[in-house]
Every structure is written in structure tokens, then in C-alpha cells.
Amino acid sequence: MSYAIPPAGLPSQADDLTGTAVFTEAYAFMPAGVMRDIVTSFIPHWDKSRAWIIARPLSGFAETFSQYIVEVSAGGGSDRPEDNPDAEAVLFVVEGQVELKNSAGTHVLEEGGYAYLPAGQGWTLHNRSDKKATFHWVRKRYEAVDGIAAPEAFVTSDAETAPIAMPDTNGAWATTRFVEPTDLRHDMHFNIVTFQPGGLIPFEETHVMEHGLYVIEGTAEYLLNRDWVSVGPGDFMWLRAFCPQACRATGDGPFRYLLYKDVNRHAKLPW
Template sequence: MSSNFYSSMGGLPPQTELLSSKAVFTTAYAVIPRTVMTDIVTSVLPHWVGTRAWVLSRPMTGFSETFSQYIMEVQPGGGSDRPEPEQRAEGVLFVVDGEMTVDLDGAAHAMRSGSFAFLPAGARWTLWNKGTVAAKFHWVRKRFQEVEGLEPPPALFTHEDNHPISPMPDTEGRWGTTRFIDASDVRYDMHVNIVTLEPGAVIPFMETHVMEHGLYVLEGKAVYRLNQDWVEVEAGDFMWLRAFCPQACYAGGPGRFRYLLYKDVNRHMPLW
């Protein structure tokens, strides 16, 4: 199944552009549309060269608190030998454009559009763009929650082509999930999946649950119900949902609607 992931970040709007936007930040959710991911909101990170980042989410007290998500743009020859500054942070990388090489414990892994990597907390890794065009990827970071008596999760490198879409029950294949990590493996405390809805498919109920979400639209467009609001989203938009925010979706077409989904899983709720 071919993919056409959105990767046209950057630039600036013309002076003739209207100020109105679907950007919104509420107590239950935020929508960061692709139109605001311009050159003036990028970050430069320590120990990275030839690289800039758009920070889509970060832990915030009283909102989503478990993860941070970046869009990274690494120019040819750019990268880092010290990419992750936090010893307890685990990460997921998902490539949307270009190619790059991740070296983990001396083993090199070539990554291209559709490639996925899980990097355990404390892992020694580097990332460099040895190609001729910019590499663009999502980087989801989370503080790993250790469990006594449970071994830590191993690293994982794979590609979406290796993971058939698993259809949701009773949907006739119209709504499905690409799972890179075994859902029953409790060593992992985070999942990053791809959700795919065919034109006309719906999430037909208001999901309300403890998991926090980052949803980045990779392809297509849809109307999302977030808390009490209907929000139209398209490829390149990001939705940031705190725990228990009601959510549902209608994929209007004409093409399929796909998004990269983060959620925290497989752990007890901390009580202090």
C-alpha cells in the first residue's frame, strides 16, 4: 500500500494571508494546523547540526503530561552524535520524507519514508543524514516507567510495509490500525501506531479514556469531534488530547484518512 505522507513544513505565509485559522488550545484539546508550522516557530536543539525542529507538544501540568512530540528536519550532512539528553527518556522515530541512518550500539539502520524505530531509555544512538535531500521525521519522547520484576523493552527497527493494517471488528475493513509494537507486550509503556480510515468510514462513538494522544494527520482529511466541538483537519495538522477528552471521527474523503497516533499504555496510574 503506497503512502504519501505530508512533509511540506516551513516557509512563511504572504502578507495577503487572512489572520483567521483553525488553531485552538482548550482545556481538553489543542489543534495545531499545518499553516502555523512556519520558519519562525522552529527550535534549534543542542548537539544537533544542520537540524531544526517543530515542537508539537510537551508535558504541561493540567494538560497532557506524558510525552513530547517533534517534527525534525535534518539537512544533508546534518544529525547528531548526542541526540537524546535524558537518560530515562525513550523514543519513537517515524520517517515521513527522505532517508537517514540511525546507529544503535554500533549497528547501522537505514531509515526511509515509512520507517519506524523504538529506542529504549538509556540507549546509545546517533542519527545522521547521509543523503542528498532533507530527512523529515517525527520524534516522540516519553519518560520510561520502570516496573519492578519486568525487563525493559528492546529496541525495534521496522517499516510500515511489514505490518498489515489490522481491521477493527465489525467495520468491514474500513477502519484499521498499523501496529508496530505487539499490543500484548507489557514491557512497552507507549505505542505509536498509524490509524487508517477509508472514505466514509467513521469512529462511531465518543471515545473517552485515560490515554493521552498526539494525532498527526499523515494523509487526507476528516472531521473530528473533540469534546463538544467539530474540527475539520487535513494532512499536516496535529491534534493534542489530554486524558478523557471525548473524541470521534468522520472521514469524508475523497481519499483515505491516516494519522500517526501516540498513546501511553500498560501501566498503573501513579497515585502520588
């Protein structure tokens, strides 16, 4: 399995603009080519680390989550990664390996490694190797529900979790679900969606869930609101609630992306 990472660096002065980055009232599209050194951020209490912050709550847009791509140099990491006691997290490693310590013990997460970290439980993360490591970090304010216990920490991986084919697709469209959809303790999912060549979403999905979609492998044409956009490894799509979407995979290999969505809770009422 392969996992795209930001190209970093800085384009040559002779290079043309990507011409594809766009921010609209319904979605944002960030091609891999815009994820360069100059747009990274540094995070308090993280050593030898930097982050591409590719999503954050914005009033009137997508409001439930933030998503970082964190690069940790050899010897880097944090003993105090999260200061917000209400923030739950998912980590997904796309390059190298990291050592994670949390309430479930000490774990070495390699490429494809996944960890769920409940709100209010401390954790640490370090790169003990001699090469850089890169991982996605999704953060969300956990929405507790009276009478339903909060979820526990767990660690798994892409390799350990079998994709489940969508009904009536003959395996052309499948989802790797790290959390059982009916487990109401969880208020978000971070899945991997896979389309085989020619596979598609055959209708315009229009729903209340917000999305972050990061392409880790392959190519596709993706419908975002009214626009068909060509997408490939390292591209990121950020969709607000009810933004129509559809997809048709192109190329000779699988098209795969990481998918965030908020789930299993009432719609918030403003009064």
C-alpha cells in the same frame, strides 16, 4: 503511501489567518498552516537541524510525552541526540532518509521507517543524502516495572507492518500496530490509524490515554471534546486524558494519522 510534512516558509503578508488554531482546557488543534520557520527550535548537539516541537508535558494538560517534527538538512544530524538517560523514543520518517546507529546495528530509514529506541541506550542519527530528511521524534520517560524486562530496540516500517482491521468494520477502520498491545514491556504506542472513505469512530471515545494525532494523509471531521473540527494533511491534535473524541473520514482516499498514546501502566497516585 504519502506522508504530510510542515509547509515551513512564511505566509505572504496578503494571506489571511488560518482561523482554526485553538488551545482549550481539553485539547489543542494546530493546523498545518501554523508550522512555519518562525516557530522552529534548535536542539543542542544537532547540526543542520531544526524542530517543530508540537507537544511537551504541561501540568494540568497532557503530561506524559513530547513530540517533535525534526528536519535535518543534507549532512546534518547528531552523535549525541539524547542527553536524558530515562527517555525512550520512537522515530518515524516522513521525508527523505536517515542513517540510524543504535544497539541493534546500522539502519537506513526511508519514508515510513519506524524505530523504537529504549531508554539509556545510545544512538546516533545522520542525513547522509543530498536532500533534507524529516522525521517525528516521540520522547517519553520510560516507566520501569519490577519483574518485567525493558523492551529492546527494533526497526521496522509502515510497509512491513500490516494494518489490523477493527472488529465489525469490514476494513473501514484499521490500525497499524508496531508493538503488540499485550506486550507489557512497552508503556507507549505510536501507531498509524487508517479510515477508508466514509469510515468512522462510531462512539465518543473517552479514556485515560493521552493522545497526539498527526494527520499524514486525507481529510476528516474530528470530534474534539464538544467541537467538530475539519482536519487534513499536516494538522496536529493534542488531547488530554478523558477528552471525548470521534471521527468520520471525508474525501475520496484514505484518512491516516500517527497516534501516540500511553498504555500498560497504573494511574499515578499523588500521595
